[in-house]
Amino acid sequence: MDKYQTASSASNSGSKALASLFQRLLSPSLWVLIVSMLAALFVHYSVEPEWREHKTVYQVYTNDTGALAYMNRGKEVLIGTPIPYESSALRQEVLDTLQGKPSSGHWVSERDNNGNITYSFLDAKFHFGFWSLLPALVAISLCLLTREPLTALLGGIVVGAFMLGRYDITDAVLIPSLATESAAGVLLLYLWLLGGLMGIWSKTGAAQAFASYMTKHFVRGQRSAKLVTWFLGVVFFQGGTMSTVLVGTTVKPLADKEKISHEEMSYIVDSTASPIASVLAFNAWPAYIQALIFVPGVSFLATEAQRLQFFFSSVPFSFYGIFAVLGTLLLSLGITRFSGQGIRKAHHRAKTTGQLDADGARPLSSRELQIPQVPKGYTPHVLEFFLPIIALIGIAVGTFVATGSPQVNWAFGFALLLAALIALGKGMTLNQLLEGVGEGLKGVVLASIILMLAITVGAISKEIGGGLYLVELLGGTIPYWSLPFFLVLLTMITAFSTGTSWGTYAIIFPLAIPLAWAISQQGDITQPMLYMSICFVAVLNGSVFGDQCSPISDTTILSAMTTGCDLMDHVKTQLIPALMAMALATSLWTLIVLFFA
Template identity: 65%
Template structure:
């Protein structure tokens, strides 16, 4: 009889064998990618461009027809191109950067497929992610996994940011709150004054998710950290809580887009010859004009509100069972659950002489939110590290002033680190597998499958499905945007012109919304997404229990959105 371990090992060996076959026999397929940056002339007359806040020179411009990175030249290429990036100028004077990217055909999906499959088979995210990393490394012929794959990936600013924020700052802050009893005091106060049971606790969670509309990891960390002590006290199952936290993160950011999303996304929306996408201001306005078509995000947020009101009509069997289990037995997790945060934060270890106050929770929380929102308003981007670092120092200072010894404080800080160390490892491995999937062209291959000869009414749903798969496989919506938008928007314009649609702008708005929302769905439901992992971690839920329980309501919202997008395309006729 096959056991789970034998299936896991058998599947892994087959995956590694397939990766070696792909490395030896599959040639890369090179694809031309064009990127339009904001260019300007400086005081010396030199052409410059802006990229991620940096101002850099535009050097060595060549005519587009002469570029070796033009698709016609890449199609006849033997081996690798001499250059991978090049500035070019088209006949109409437009300057853009060409880049040669590649994929390995269907083999490009192998690392992501292995990761997702093993997550479902063995329920061990670390094993699944590491297996996906090894599979991807074998595909590109890199067998020194430690020195050539893991260390370069983990020695990046993004990985360092994960380590500092989610391990030291988040773990340390929650550990100190547990040691001082501040979290319990806050939960008791909220329970007395606002929360009357599981329903009101979930409504508070939903409302905070709407208020913290920055989206992604910012929202999940802030909401999850704030509401867990309240929800645990009220008896809300961790599956329900993590679903509310996750489903009011990126979905609400897509429809309340007063955040960093429009500024990031607009850079991928330029289509030559399309007047309403000509300037950055035009593209940001196009983003906001398309919000009414964000059907998935609207339905996801509304469906989460219904579940918060204990209306489980559209929530699925798993969430209903989790609700019934918590109500009848008081068990917040399933019997087989392995929560991502350990029990350190839930053991009462407050020193006998110490008297906790809810203000020890509220003041650092207000400082945290004030810095995060304030830096977004002033600087255009929320400085989350500053916010959590200041809140951590304030919580520690209050504890020391009230009489807690330094040894006791560090003991609580250490317990907090222990509670999130596994999740931090998962997050860093997720960064690595995402980088490998992008490098071998997994998303590029999925988009490359789509031809131009499709009915106009079918394109939005096709784009939705492709971006859902890309984001689910790579665990990132923003990475999916960078891959899909530069290809989807020109394709939508070509189809609108070829099939002579009367309102091409509306049609492109619908196609834009499908890419935006399909990516949000895939990211939200992926077990290797940082927001999914953080939703489970901050609410104390088993990762795969969270993933499985939200698949049905999210899938239902995505299916309904697909129907609405298809119907909306006929308005463009």
């Protein structure tokens, strides 16, 4: 009898193992990856890249020594001796007959319609047609199918590497990408500084002390807690990663104490980051973007000062940023009509059951950062949270006012040092402090790896020419009134596929603004500057939307990480209210162009 039961049990175990293996073989995500890898190999060996002339016009001047130069981030850069454009081997008509790879980029000079000499850097970029979108599509599809961003991003990287013929993923793709300045910045800020600071706050109980203080003095329930979050998101209007990290880190203990769902908090944090930065644009955005919108012959875009003035004069039309921030305000006030069914379900779940995450959720923030481990005899104080936060904000804003660019690393580094000194001064031992730092690093290491992989897949998508192909696809002859809509669509897809708004700006602005000017001169438009402003904010806001909603975006990942939300739960619940805001904004832009331009 025992032998029969043992044999039967072994048989059942074997059947279950075979069934599990069969189920995995039928997994849609596995087949998506396999088919995509085969397609990538097909592209590498069978599809010829399509080379395109890529011209970037700079505002070049002659310096005191007689050399040609331009300004880049406040520094003078010499350009050497340009060659006539007509002599360049990188002109499109030459590239159309090219066999093999083109030469490297160089500076060229040419005369515009008014006889003035303009200077530009000319190089060649390529795309594989629709295939150029494959790495980003794979990463996004696997994210949606598996709810696992790590493997999804790795899948996108492998597919992109195969398309480029780089089969040594470690040495030819990952190491070069991780050796970049962007990856080093991610490692320093989001792993060491942010992780260390959160670990110290967890060890000292400072975050919980802050939550208790705010609850006692300012918060009277979920509504006031969410309003505090919204207010901080507006105050930290530098945008992007800085805002998400500051606000998410500050409000998470408060929100958890008030039993607010993580989906709601991540939505508020994310939608008051880049959207508010496009409205309260007293940050690094105008200085970066103005260099991308120079168009020869356009008087109001001729100098840096005029381009900055054009930027700020266009801000009142930044409707998506305005509606996105208003949407989070309505949610904070308890008005969920415009928040989408996902947000409403999450709100109801947390309110009735106290469950902050959906069933099966896998939050990016680890348990080490959610459960305080205060040593015996150590009494937490709210100033242990307030002082580092005040120092952090003060340094970030102060350096922005002084230099024009917030020094986020300085701010977080000083806050980490201050938090450590306060803990040591109050009697915590060095071993206990380092234990807290270690737990903090463990808590954010997964999200930091995901961020670095997102940088890699974005770089591969850009190298393969995904954005360039999209511009060609949508940049043909279109009615003037539909251009804002097409620019929104183009930038949304590009930013969503690459996970970056600033990278999208670098791709789209040099193409979209000259196109908008050319269309405005065709005779149907009586207010060309207004038309240019609408097209400008369409690119500005469309890129913000795509970046904000992309599962491979750093701000999306950080919003989920700092609030303790499952990444894909955040992406899915945020998408509906963001789409509603963008639909309303695009409708207004189209109406303005039709009736006022």
